Amino acid sequence: MQLVVARIGRAHGIKGEVTVEVRTDEPELRLGPGAVLATDPAATGPLTIESGRVHSGRLLLRFEGVRDRTGAEALRNTLLIAEVDPEELPEEEDEFYDHQLMDLDVVTQDGEEIGRITEISHLPSQDLFIVERPDGSEVMIPFVQEIVVEIDLEEQKAVIDPPPGLIDDRAEIASTRDEA
Numbered sequence: 296m297q298l299v300v301a302r303i304g305r306a307h308g309i310k311g312e313v314t315v316e317v318r319t320d321e322p323e324l325r326l327g328p329g330a331v332l333a334t335d336p337a338a339t340g341p342l343t344i345e346s347g348r349v350h351s352g353r354l355l356l357r358f359e360g361v362r363d364r365t366g367a368e369a370l371r372n373t374l375l376i377a378e379v380d381p382e383e384l385p386e387e388e389d390e391f392y393d394h395q396l397m398d399l400d401v402v403t404q405d406g407e408e409i410g411r412i413t414e415i416s417h418l419p420s421q422d423l424f425i426v427e428r429p430d431g432s433e434v435m436i437p438f439v440q441e442i443v444v445e446i447d448l449e450e451q452k453a454v455i456d457p458p459p460g461l462i463d464d465r466a467e468i469a470s471t472r473d474e475a
Contacts, residue, residue: 296394297333301375312355313367315375318417319463322354325377332439335374344376361406391446400452401426401436404444409462410434412453422455434462 300322319325336341343359348460361367379392393415401409401424413440414425418423422438436442436455445454 296379298379298392299374300377302344303370303373303375306364307355309364311363312357313370314353319353326354326356326431328354328363333376335376339370339373351451395448401453402452404454404456409455436461
């Protein structure tokens with residue numbers, strides 16, 4: 296099975312290094328020297344990682360055969376894809392791969408059916424479940440412990456405790472102004 300583990304950003308310097316947006320919790324395993332990664336678009340790869348280092352909090356990679364800024368810049372926005380055994384699980388108990396979460400039924404703690412996870416969006420601040428409701432509409436649910444209280448892979452469901460207004464229009468409006 297293939298997992299997107301990073302997206303190539305801008306070129307760094309003149310010797311072929313690129314910044315990468317890491318999309319895996321295991322970069323040392325997936326993005327180490329010698330790793331051979333498929334790409335999207337496929338015509339760009341496969342790419343073999345020659346070296347990597349952290350600079351100012353960003354991971355920089357150099358790929359075999361890419362020796363200058365022009366070559367590095369040509370890789371910009373390419374997705375790096377690792378081949379992963381489908382039976383492999385993340386190291387931490389409360390971590391999940393996207394493929395494990397896709398198509399899970401989403402229900403509230405009361406058992407109300409919300410919908411089915413159709414997409415997982417990885418944003419800088421948090422991940423979002425994109426959930427298709429039974430009526431065809433979509434709702435976005437932040438994948439944070441305060442809202443997603445349980446992931447049950449055996450039962451194929453995600454249990455949520457949504458705040459008012461997240462999945463319905465009954466938001467509570469708090470105001471510090473006195474009503475006159």
